[in-house]
Amino acid sequence: MSGILSHAVYILVCLGIALSIPGGVLGAHGALVITLGAVGAWRYLWAATNFVRAQIYSRWAYPRWRGEAEQAYAQQESRAHAYFLVTSYKVEQAISMRVYRSVFAAAARSEGGATVVASVVDIADERLIRSIFGKFADVSGVKLIIDRIPGTGKRDALATALDTIAGELPSTRDIVLFVDGDTIVPVDIVARSAPFFTDRRIGALTTDEMSETTGSPLFRDWFSLRFNQRQMMMCSMALGRRVLTLTGRMSVIRADLATDKSFIDQVGSDFIDHWRLGRVNFLTGDDKSTWYWLLRHGFQMAYLPDVQSISMETQPRAGFIDSATTLMIRWFGNMLRTNGRAMALSPRQIGLFTWWSILDQRVSMWTTLAGPIAVVLTALFVDPAILPAYFAWVMATRYVSCWLLASFRGPFPITYPFLLYFGQILGSVIKSYVVFRIDRQKWTRQATSIGTSVGISGQARAMSSIYMHALALGWLITAVLLLSRSALNPLI
Structure with missing residues (x-):
């Protein structure tokens, strides 16, 4: 039909x-x-309200903001060095090849040079990454570091990689790009994101997303709808210089903040103390941990609706309802574990609209x-x-x-x-x-x-x-x- x-x-x-x-x-x-x-x-x-705010942001506020940021960045004498932090675990080889090709291509385009830190578990992933890197013609300004760690979880991988980046002594103008092993980054991501950090109030940003989804047609439509809803809500929230999550698939954070010891500690080992359940250690939701750290420390966050990453999504279960349920349990669990402590922050500190959205x-x-x-x-x-x-x-x-x-x-x-x-x-x-x-x-x-x-x-x-x-x-x-x-x- x-x-x-x-x-x-x-x-x-x-x-x-x-x-x-x-x-x-x-x-x-x-x-x-x-x-x-x-x-x-x-x-x-x-x-x-969110629809109107999103339209204002995407059509008027954001284009003006981007213009001002790019003008300020053009006046700087030096360019940001980009650290790409990529985590890979049990990702199909065909997907890993596309992801790392996009990362190396984007790194090669970084005017201030780039360092790619790949966190892997399997030796096969390390060989694949080195092979892809070796086939690139122009990566003279790109340094590749591979962190091989035990398969103890993404949080350990991120903390270890951030420690590695901290050892590279990044400057205050540099940026760290958090990239999941199933996400293709835009080739111009550094040039498109670095200018926003000329405003020292900005601690991080995240971008628009599209998905290449395998599975039933219904599952693909459902995922596409969710990204449509995400675009509207992110634009609405960004009008107040905040977002409600720093998406784990790809986000950009100021290097001096991402390598702060307390930031690394929170990413590596986050928890809350619940009145009934006791100490709840976080297994998933590293993107909520990074978001909360920045929110609590008073930093603003940007959203780039005109910069788009592509995530490779697979249907986790045989049935559509079972797959949707499995994913929503993880997503909403991450949200609710951090939601309470974020709501405890003062509306004056995080903005009234942000606080009300969390409520x-x-x-x-x-x-x-x-x-x-x-x-x-x-x-x-x-x-x-x-x-x-x-x-x-x-x-x-x-x-x-x-x-x-x-x-x-x-x-x-x-x-x-x-x-x-x-x-x-x-x-x-x-x-x-x-x-x-x-x-x-x-x-x-x-x-x-x-x-x-x-x-x-x-x-x-x-x-x-x-x-x-x-x-x-x-x-x-x-x-x-x-x-x-x-x-x-x-x-x-």
Whole structure:
């Protein structure tokens, strides 16, 4: 089915469902409609705010900022030396070849010279990297250092590589590019990113991303949609000179900050002390550790919407839902482990909008679930006719949302509205699960995991997590019942 035809069918189905709603249904459930409308208005206002901020940043604020930064950089007598820190572990050889070719090409284009520090575990990776480096014609200004370490995790790899870079004695004008072993960097990344660091308030930046995704068509569309959403949110946050994460696939950090001992220590061994779960050591989420260190020390962060890296994504499980669940558990776990301590920082220190956005990460998981819970309770115990009204509303609002996202990327497949709603609901369910189990962590590619329930103390923590989760859901359902009490009289 062609794109135009599929969109036409979608709109007709949405209208058909809306027209099939029996007369007076919405009026008969006024309290429910008001409740859903109030929660919806909050969410849509927040989305609209981010959309407007993103447009302002990408169309006006950022081009002006880039122009000023490049002018200041052109006036400097010397150029930044670029340190590429690349971590590789169990990456397919074909992907590693593309990644390191892009890194060496970008390093060769660095006017101030470059050093590539490759952190590997397998001797085969070391041989491959040296072979690729040896075939480059013009790398006279590029130094290659290979750190071979035991397979003890990405955090150890990053800390060891940063220690190596610190030993090279970088200057205050130099930069460190953190690159995952499955990410292709732009050839002009140094020239495009270094000028922003002429402003000494800027501690780091991250860039736009696209993905080359293998797996089912649905999984590829889902990943593409997530990067579209990322572009909008990053632009919105960057208007306030902050972002909500320094993406681990590729980010750039001032070298003097990245080689600070406390920075390296936090990347290598990060943790929080939880009132119920005790000491929670971080296995994953190194990009959140770097972000939090910079946020806590008062540094600003930039986002470059016109510079794009390419990440190689593979479907981790056979099924789409299983794969999406696996990835979201890791992503949201990383977010929630750092979210609480970031929210404890003063809004004056990190900016009111940044602080409010961090708070919204906690609140949105519950507000997103409130609507579906109210509709399901009404349909089961009062009037099933409410379902088509809700379906029509979901189809219409998600379709409009996808068109707003299209202003950043262009036309979209008709799977996007369904995937958008799927991601919102399943994402909120997973967040509500993970927030009470932030001690449980597992790498997608590695077998390494921590937080499993072992021994009496582990079983006690697991039981307390179940209890707290059930209690929170109980309070949420109670709140929905009270807010929609006239529509749900049979239940209360």
